[in-house]
Amino acid sequence: MNQEFIAIYFLWKREIIRFLRSKSRIIGSIGMPFFFLVMLGFGIGGIVSLEGGGSYLDFVAPGILGMVLLFGSVFSGAIVIIDKQFGFLKETLVAPVRRESIVLGKALGGASTAVIQGMLMIFVMAILGVSIPLHTIPLLFAVMFLVSIAFVSLGISLASIMEDMHGFQLIVNFLIFPMFLFSGAIFPLDSVPEILQYLSYIDPLTYGVDAMRIVLMGTARFSLALDLGVLVAFLAVTTSLAAYLFRRIEN
Amino acid sequence: MPIISASNITKKFNSFTAVNSVSLQVEKGEIFGLLGPNGAGKTTFISMLVTMKRPSSGRAEVNGFDVSSDPRGVRKSIGIVFQDQALDEELTAYENLDLHAALYSVPRNEREIRIMEVLKMVELDSRRDDQVKTFSGGMRRRLEIARGLIHYPKVLFLDEPTLGLDPQTRKHIWEYINKLRREHNVTVFLTTHYMEEADTLCDRIAIIDHGKIIMMDTPSGLKDSLGGDTLLLECSSPRKLCSTLKGQECIIDSKPHNGKLTLRLDNGEKKIPMIMQKARDAGVAVSSVSLHKPTLDDVFLHYTGRTIREENISSAESFRMHARARRRMR
Numbered sequence: 181m182n183q184e185f186i187a188i189y190f191l192w193k194r195e196i197i198r199f200l201r202s203k204s205r206i207i208g209s210i211g212m213p214f215f216f217l218v219m220l221g222f223g224i225g226g227i228v229s230l231e232g233g234g235s236y237l238d239f240v241a242p243g244i245l246g247m248v249l250l251f252g253s254v255f256s257g258a259i260v261i262i263d264k265q266f267g268f269l270k271e272t273l274v275a276p277v278r279r280e281s282i283v284l285g286k287a288l289g290g291a292s293t294a295v296i297q298g299m300l301m302i303f304v305m306a307i308l309g310v311s312i313p314l315h316t317i318p319l320l321f322a323v324m325f326l327v328s329i330a331f332v333s334l335g336i337s338l339a340s341i342m343e344d345m346h347g348f349q350l351i352v353n354f355l356i357f358p359m360f361l362f363s364g365a366i367f368p369l370d371s372v373p374e375i376l377q378y379l380s381y382i383d384p385l386t387y388g389v390d391a392m393r394i395v396l397m398g399t400a401r402f403s404l405a406l407d408l409g410v411l412v413a414f415l416a417v418t419t420s421l422a423a424y425l426f427r428r429i430e431n
Numbered sequence: 432m433p434i435i436s437a438s439n440i441t442k443k444f445n446s447f448t449a450v451n452s453v454s455l456q457v458e459k460g461e462i463f464g465l466l467g468p469n470g471a472g473k474t475t476f477i478s479m480l481v482t483m484k485r486p487s488s489g490r491a492e493v494n495g496f497d498v499s500s501d502p503r504g505v506r507k508s509i510g511i512v513f514q515d516q517a518l519d520e521e522l523t524a525y526e527n528l529d530l531h532a533a534l535y536s537v538p539r540n541e542r543e544i545r546i547m548e549v550l551k552m553v554e555l556d557s558r559r560d561d562q563v564k565t566f567s568g569g570m571r572r573r574l575e576i577a578r579g580l581i582h583y584p585k586v587l588f589l590d591e592p593t594l595g596l597d598p599q600t601r602k603h604i605w606e607y608i609n610k611l612r613r614e615h616n617v618t619v620f621l622t623t624h625y626m627e628e629a630d631t632l633c634d635r636i637a638i639i640d641h642g643k644i645i646m647m648d649t650p651s652g653l654k655d656s657l658g659g660d661t662l663l664l665e666c667s668s669p670r671k672l673c674s675t676l677k678g679q680e681c682i683i684d685s686k687p688h689n690g691k692l693t694l695r696l697d698n699g700e701k702k703i704p705m706i707m708q709k710a711r712d713a714g715v716a717v718s719s720v721s722l723h724k725p726t727l728d729d730v731f732l733h734y735t736g737r738t739i740r741e742e743n744i745s746s747a748e749s750f751r752m753h754a755r756a757r758r759r760m761r
């Protein structure tokens with residue numbers, strides 16, 4: 181058992197080292213969300229007003245945070261594809277370590293890098309004037325980590341069955357990007373047609389964004405308990421799926 | 432008890448049989464070589480022994496563990512250097528080795544000592560903190576070999592270990608492999624294209640072609656199986672010399688042809704003085720003598736109908752190694 185912990189720790193460390201060495205990945209990961217935040221927060225924010233009052237910038241900030249975590253996590257999972265292409269995956273697959281530990285190490289590592297990206301974004305948001313009450317930070321990080329690890333596992337699952345990055349790009353365009361749009365990250369869901377609302381209900385990111393909104397702004401669409409419940413269920417599904425699909429890679 | 436034992440092991444990819452009912456046994460402490468042309472099934476065979484691919488049928492045991500039912504036991508017992516690069520290029524040499532040591536439960540307090548030990552062995556200790564992406568192909572290969580040794584495996588699998596390395600480094604690695612066996616009694620199972628490597632390094636060699644083992648013996652046994660050396664004499668009267676030599680037990684076969692006599696015989700170099708004496712006695716003038724001892728190349732040609740040209744392969748192969756590193760793994 182101890183042995184498995186050591187393996188998980190080292191695989192986690194590997195993800196962190198790779199992330200910290202890649203300046204372009206760090207900058208790139210918050211580039212697009214940053215522009216979304218500025219364009220929406222200051223562009224649209226100036227012409228719309230929210231029903232309950234409050235600034236649109238504050239409303240959209242948790243959504244943008246969700247975007248950072250979503251894309252950061254899914255791309256961390258994609259490292260499995262890079263490992264396949266560069267052959268490193270074999271080194272881990274032939275080691276006397278459980279497949280589950282390998283997945284867990286990767287997932288924890290990937291989630292950590294996503295949370296680091298999220299922290300950078302929070303910092304940028306604070307500078308831009310988003311209100312981020314300090315006492316909410318611990319709970320916020322907990323939700324961020326939960327969201328990240330679930331989506332990294334989704335990324336690992338997809339990467340396990342993908343042959344190359346092109347296929348993965350397709351998934352990003354047709355699954356991940358819509359997930360972001362339907363999550364209510366950039367507009368309140370009450371104001372959209374019913375059909376879109378239903379789509380948002382099956383989008384797991386909806387509950388992540390909602391939870392972060394509750395933490396930061398005190399209230400949102402659902403209750404925190406519901407959000408966390410759905411997120412934990414989603415986490416259970418994606419991690420099991422990742423473990424299952426990753427185990428099937430070898431042959 | 433053999434440390435590697437395969438019986439009728441077969442691997443099929445759809446209808447194509449890559450490894451066809453191979454049986455072989457390797458004893459503890461042996462250096463065993465698998466020699467075969469491209470696509471013969473060497474890598475596929477090794478993949479099954481190291482639990483990377485499941486056999487379609489047949490059984491194999493490594494260090495007493497069944498590859499199908501106890502892959503973890505096998506994995507704990509082995510080290511492997513894959514044919515294609517399997518390093519993390521973003522990490523440094525040290526970090527790659529450290530990760531490996533951790534995955535193989537090398538005790539924490541021994542990790543650094545062993546890492547430095549193997550890095551010195553492959554002469555990369557001065558580059559320990561450089562990222563692997565700054566390494567040349569040969570340096571990467573050496574690092575991988577070092578990595579395969581860190582956890583003191585019982586059996587070391589090397590799939591084309593010295594592919595694309597310069598002759599000096601290659602010799603160095605051979606020395607190290609020999610030392611491993613001598614001092615730690617490590618069993619080595621390797622595949623190679625280099626005849627010299629198979630000849631000087633291996634205790635026994637199996638020749639594989641189209642997924643089947645064609646011959647298995649010691650290098651000298653294989654060469655002897657071709658039936659002796661070839662002696663070519665240029666002389667004034669080949670026919671006369673031929674009849675003079677009739678009745679010599681050591682001569683297996685003799686063929687005179689325009690101005691030359693070809694003899695097949697054992698220990699040719701020892702027989703030359705005697706043959707020269709007979710020629711002089713018979714009044715035949717010999718203008719040149721050349722002796723050709725069978726090489727593994729000849730053995731290979733004889734059994735597979737193909738030659739392995741080392742020069743051509745080394746450049747083509749190192750290119751392939753590069754290309755494969757970029758290709759996805761299935």
Ligand SMILES: Nc1ncnc2c1ncn2[C@@H]1O[C@H](COP(=O)(O)OP(=O)(O)OP(=O)(O)O)[C@@H](O)[C@H]1O
Pocket residue numbers: 444447449467468469470471472473474475476514761
């Ligand atoms: N995953 C696979 N799917 C289908 N065919 C495969 C697969 N892997 C290998 N083969 C086929 O099996 C045969 C043996 O391949 P293998 O890689 O074992 O050869 P090898 O002896 O290692 O060759 P080389 O000297 O080129 O490395 C080849 O014909 C190859 O095309």
Ligand SMILES: [Mg+2]
Pocket residue numbers: 473474475514590
């Ligand atoms: Mg091969």
